Amino acid sequence: MMTAPHIEENRSHPRLPALLGAYHLGNQAEKGTVVASVGELPAVYRAEAEDPAAAFAADAVLLATAPGADEPAGCVVLKAPREGRAPEIKRLWVEPGARRKGLAKALMAEALRRAAASGASAVRLTVWNWREEPLALYRSLGFETVASWDDRPDLLCLERPLDMVERLSPEAVRAHAPAGLAELLVDAVDGGASVGFPGPLDPAEAASWWTGVAEEAARGVRDVWAAHGPDGRLTGVVTLVRVGAANGRHRGEIARLLVHRSARGRGLGRRLLATAEAHAAATGLRLLVLDTQTDSPAERLYRGAGWTPAGTIPDFAADPSGTLRATTLYYKRLP
Known part of the structure; x- marks a missing residue:
């Protein structure tokens, strides 16, 4: 089995100035403004290469070392979010002799993981449109072109939500049932959510429930979407x-909207x-319904998303501790 590259955070690493210098010299050459040494770089780039610890004092600087190597051969910077903007990935560089060893992908994976851990909802970056190889990597990681925040010609602005949402096939639901999906359901019950199970919920029971959902998905009566973080771990799910x-085929029900704590x-x-x-609207449904525990945090989500409360039923269902709780019914008309 191939060993993964070693990733470390160290803005004061002695190899970092050379890596950043090589990045900027190569970047200048690609732009047609060749300079012979770091000392001839524009001041802002020269400062990064000469004193990265100061230039990136508020940011995470990551370095990658290939398996079996003695020193880092790649770097990337995760800029801290500023003025309400998403964190930004910059200065991804791998020395030519160390490429095709997974360093760039490992650096990006760790940067995405750290951005997600910070609580950010998205991460962004810029790339010159002629840089086909890095652009292909970013696309493969889920980055998409967005409206530009930098008006330099030929510069693409890309952004990626930190939790990717995808529809799961019945086979994928079945595959995720024993681990990721079961973990989401167990976490919801452990957190006190009234989702149909008393607590504590046995993971095997949770997995069995999701296996049943896979069968419903195969019959076309339930659709499932899951979100996964940069490390592939499931972070949320919803079913329709x-x-x-x-006489009710014009409507559907939102069920099991779960987000890991x-x-x-x-x-x-x-x-x-x-x-x-x-998806409901695109497939011809005109009305959606759901129910949720009264006064739960989920109510704020539904009201904010345009759902209308239809009424409250007292003592409708027991929460995981066994206490009977009221439930509020909601509906939403689709265009």
């Missing part, structure tokens, strides 16, 4: 159940909900 009655606070629940709503 279709009504089987002939470690991934909350960055808008993931709203994105999952919006994804399910958009």
Whole structure:
């Protein structure tokens, strides 16, 4: 089995000035403004190469060492978010002799992981449109072109949500049931959410429930979307159940909208909900319904997303501790 590159954070590493200097010299050459040495670089770039610890004092500087090597051959900078903007990835560089060893991908994975851990909902970067290889890497990691925040010609601005949302096939639901999906359900019950199970929830029972969902997905009566973080771990899920009655095929039900407690606070629940709503509308549904525990945090999400409360039923369901709680019914008309 191939060993992964070693990643470390160290803005004062003795190899870092040479890596940043090589990055900037190569970048200047690509732009057609060749300079012979770091001392001839524009002042802002020269400062980074000469004293990276000062230039990136507020940022995370990561270095990558290939398996079996003695010193780092790649670097990347994760800029801290400023003025409400998303954190930005910059200065990705791998020495030519160390390429094709996974260093760039490992550096990006760690930068994405740290950005997600900071609570940010997205991360961004810029890349020259002629840099085909880095651009291909960014695209493969889920970055998409967005409106420019930098008006320099030929510079692309890219952004990636830190939790990627995708529809799961029945086979994927079945594959994720024993681990990621079961963990989301267990975490929800452990956190006190009333999602149909008393606590504590046995992971095997949670996995069995999701296996049943996979069968429903195979029959076309339930759609499933999951979010995963940069490390591939599932961070959220939502399902859309279709009504089987002939006089109710115009409506569906949002069920099991779950966001892991470690991934909350960055808008993931709203994105999952919006994804399910958009699919429902695109497939001909005109009305959605759901129910949620009264006075729970989920109510703020649904009201903020345009859902209308239809009424409250007292003592509707027991929470994980066994206490009976009221439930509020919601609906939303689709365009």
